[in-house]
Amino acid sequence: MAKYRQIYEQLAEQMRNGVLEAESKLPSETELMHTYEASRGTVRKALDLLQEHGYVRKHHGKGVFVLRREQIEFQFNGIVSFSEVYASMLGRSIQTTVASFEEIEAPPWLAERMDLKPGTAMYRVERVRNFDGENVILDVNYFVKDLVPGLTKQIAERSIYEYVERELGLQISYAKRKIAAEDVTALDRMRLDLHDYEYVIVITNDTFLYEGRQFEYTESRHRLDKFQFSDVARR
Amino acid sequence: MAKYRQIYEQLAEQMRNGVLEAESKLPSETELMHTYEASRGTVRKALDLLQEHGYVRKHHGKGVFVLRREQIEFQFNGIVSFSEVYASMLGRSIQTTVASFEEIEAPPWLAERMDLKPGTAMYRVERVRNFDGENVILDVNYFVKDLVPGLTKQIAERSIYEYVERELGLQISYAKRKIAAEDVTALDRMRLDLHDYEYVIVITNDTFLYEGRQFEYTESRHRLDKFQFSDVARR
């Protein structure tokens, strides 16, 4: 492993287990050079990484300061599926059922949205999330077949993202999300236990690979009372 | 301005206006050294920044490649007030009225939430956002008086964040957000033009300074049909 990464790991570990206390000042770059027997550039690279990951804050002329634990825990506020957050948040698990799994040709609205040729081969997956005996979330995923080959209903029942990243080795770069309330549709009524709710909260999600190609479009439709979204925005 | 920042700006500009085309390969570090008369370290720092901001993708052994425009536009996914996004998104402006401005002592629920001593002096501000003649958003802010001294109704009518950052020089580190639907309250009915909507979308926002202290808690209450939240999550 690269030397600056080792320094990063060691310092990060010391902050996680409290050897380096929150609010305290780290040794200066010169001191760290000696303790780790590294050049200043290498030490600085480790410190930059620590700051990037939310462990410390550098202050020109003053020093490098350890941030509070609270801030550290949220260091990876990346792309997570909402049902996962949901499950971990409420401490109970969610039952997922694949309600529909089909191969389709991209309809015009989707081709336009994803910048694809109309008729591109896609997978379309409907998954229903059941929580405490009620169907409260409907996820509709569209995947570009060429980019996610070999997707099956069985995989969809577990975690599609695991398959995409671990099995296929695709690297996800970023996702655009939009959240808004929408009128309930016929599909919502069919799949979900809606009671009297007339609206659903819809999260649309466009996910892109590193090369810049979009491989997924998803709509996650939540019953009003079971919707929650948490987020940490860092400056 | 720092030299690596200048190089960054020039390259970024060339990518935005299409001089450097998407998917194309940037000149090698050695070439850039000569064109910008800089050392390799400086050129690399500019390239790292470009990658961090989503302009390019570096490939060990191959080169640095320009990403597609789409990815560039969303480079800043920081903390922005929702009304700002709202206004820029719809291309029209929002009228803000300060409906209430008072100094209070932190009630127990707030003291607990913000980890303050009960009775801490606070400002409480209610602001109503009017869009196309209808009051559709109600913002209720609570600020710690010690951390945001000298706040006035006049300032609240403009931008409180500007005051906090520019005038007071406070550095905002991160914000925790939560979005959920809630039943309409009496206050909502009083301040907003709710029509028949029985629910509002509530964004709660806890904002922290670099030292880790929380200086603000805000609830932003949106009429269902006027709520929208956009976001880009980067890995």
Add this chain to the structure above:
DNA sequence: AAGTTTAACTTATATAGACGAGTCGTGTCA
């Protein structure tokens, strides 16, 4: 006592050079 200068610390920027490591095409050899 109050303001100013200075010195000593901190991090930030820039340079130059060396070597490591991944990629790709070309030429050689079997």
Add this chain to the structure above:
DNA sequence: TGACACGACTCGTCTATATAAGTTAAACTT
């Protein structure tokens, strides 16, 4: 023809050194 070695190119890491710029406190001046 096919496998392999090599060279030339790319970015990645590390070192060493110099100078700039922000911060702080002590020393100095008024």
